[in-house]
Amino acid sequence: MKHTRPGSGVDDERNDALKRILSAAIARAPVASTSIPEAxxxxxxxxxxxxxxxxxxxxxxxxxxxxxxxxxxxxxARQDLDDSRLQRRMAAVxxxxxxxxxxxxxxxxxxxSNGIVxxxxxxxxxxxxxxxxxxxxLDMTA
Amino acid sequence: xxxxxxxATPLSCTIRRCGRKSRPGSVTGMRIVQLELNMDAAGTDxxxxxxxxxxxxxxxxxxxxxxAARSIIDTGYRYLMASPPRAFxxxxxxxxHDLAADIMLFMVRDDFAVIRRYRxxxxxxxxxxxxxxxxxxxDIYRHERPNLMVVLEPDLDSPTSDSEYSDVAERVREAIDSxxxxxxxxxLVWRLVHEYTNKEIAVxxxxxxxxNAEVGNIYxxxxxxxxxxxxxxxxxxxxxxx
Numbered sequence: 001m002k003h004t005r006p007g008s009g010v011d012d013e014r015n016d017a018l019k020r021i022l023s024a025a026i027a028r029a030p031v032a033s034t035s036i037p038e039a040x041x042x043x044x045x046x047x048x049x050x051x052x053x054x055x056x057x058x059x060x061x062x063x064x065x066x067x068x069x070x071x072x073x074x075x076x077a078r079q080d081l082d083d084s085r086l087q088r089r090m091a092a093v094x095x096x097x098x099x100x101x102x103x104x105x106x107x108x109x110x111x112x113s114n115g116i117v118x119x120x121x122x123x124x125x126x127x128x129x130x131x132x133x134x135x136x137x138l139d140m141t142a
Numbered sequence: 143x144x145x146x147x148x149x150a151t152p153l154s155c156t157i158r159r160c161g162r163k164s165r166p167g168s169v170t171g172m173r174i175v176q177l178e179l180n181m182d183a184a185g186t187d188x189x190x191x192x193x194x195x196x197x198x199x200x201x202x203x204x205x206x207x208x209x210a211a212r213s214i215i216d217t218g219y220r221y222l223m224a225s226p227p228r229a230f231x232x233x234x235x236x237x238x239h240d241l242a243a244d245i246m247l248f249m250v251r252d253d254f255a256v257i258r259r260y261r262x263x264x265x266x267x268x269x270x271x272x273x274x275x276x277x278x279x280x281d282i283y284r285h286e287r288p289n290l291m292v293v294l295e296p297d298l299d300s301p302t303s304d305s306e307y308s309d310v311a312e313r314v315r316e317a318i319d320s321x322x323x324x325x326x327x328x329x330l331v332w333r334l335v336h337e338y339t340n341k342e343i344a345v346x347x348x349x350x351x352x353x354n355a356e357v358g359n360i361y362x363x364x365x366x367x368x369x370x371x372x373x374x375x376x377x378x379x380x381x382x383x384x
Contacts (some may be wrong), residue, residue, distance in 0.1 A: 019334040025315040062331045074269030075345045080225050089224035126168045
């Protein structure tokens with residue numbers, strides 16, 4: 001028997017609605033702590049976190065997309081290091097190295113001649129102490 | 143005691159900053175030769191170095207900035223092209239080279255200002271780099287399309303003034319909490335709000351990426367369970383959509 005599936009438009013609409021309502025629902029949920037002890041993070045990344053640590057970290061990843069993205073990046077980086085095909089893909093990339101070095105130096109000279117000091121860093125809106133460009137702020141109270 | 147160790151009690155942990163010459167004596171002629179050889183190997187050996195918590199370039203950015211810049215750009219650019227961070231998906235494929243170039247210039251500009259923010263906390267530099275690159279790509283996307291910010295990051299913190307909507311949200315939360323599988327909240331939010339793929343969810347859970355189909359099955363059951371519970375509470379599609 002052939003099943004009739006709802007049109008993708010209906011499903012998309014319902015997904016959008018669920019997304020909005022979930023966003024609102026988690027906004028009202030008790031805010032998970034985003035200041036996670038470094039030891040718990042490393043244990044999670046190493047696959048040796050306790051059930052309590054797992055829950056704590058996953059709650060933080062649910063409350064904050066920045067936290068989730070950073071944990072995910074660490075996992076993906078680890079997978080990449082174990083990926084034997086990555087080496088071949090990297091070797092095939094043409095890097096415009098001289099052009100980039102020239103652009104870097106050109107900027108340095110421009111900044112130096114203008115006497116402008118730039119921090120060069122865009123600080124993202126912080127949801128967490130664990131800032132992407134700064135690394136985490138270790139929870140010293142842990 | 144090496145300063146990498148934040149695995150001991152936090153208070154005894156010394157955190158090294160990239161470029162602070164906290165490993166004196168490690169930059170030798172031997173290291174220079176080694177780095178040059180690594181660069182010849184198309185950045186892949188250097189990538190393994192980046193898998194450590196204290197990559198060689200952290201010593202190099204003060205002792206030999208030119209070589210450090212070349213190594214960082216070469217390895218980082220290749221890595222971003224070979225394994226693009228997730229925010230690259232918001233751009234067309236033909237923008238990837240521009241993005242990689244922008245990100246690498248961002249990393250090395252102003253005397254490595256961004257790289258110097260890296261702290262050795264015992265995790266891999268590569269993971270930090272990937273996060274920073276991803277965030278830079280998001281910043282570029284936001285800058286180019288400020289009106290689409292909501293797609294990237296739903297506003298989770300702003301309470302609505304609509305009390306009815308607020309009531310529905312509260313009941314939805316109860317419905318989610320009542321789902322039997324404890325992973326449901328996580329999966330529903332990561333899929334629908336964070337817009338992670340099943341493979342990304344598997345990875346973020348610390349599972350193998352090959353368990354993506356399992357994630358998909360659990361997610362579907364959670365979603366169905368949520369819709370049924372909402373329906374039982376009298377919250378139908380119209381309440382969800384309006």
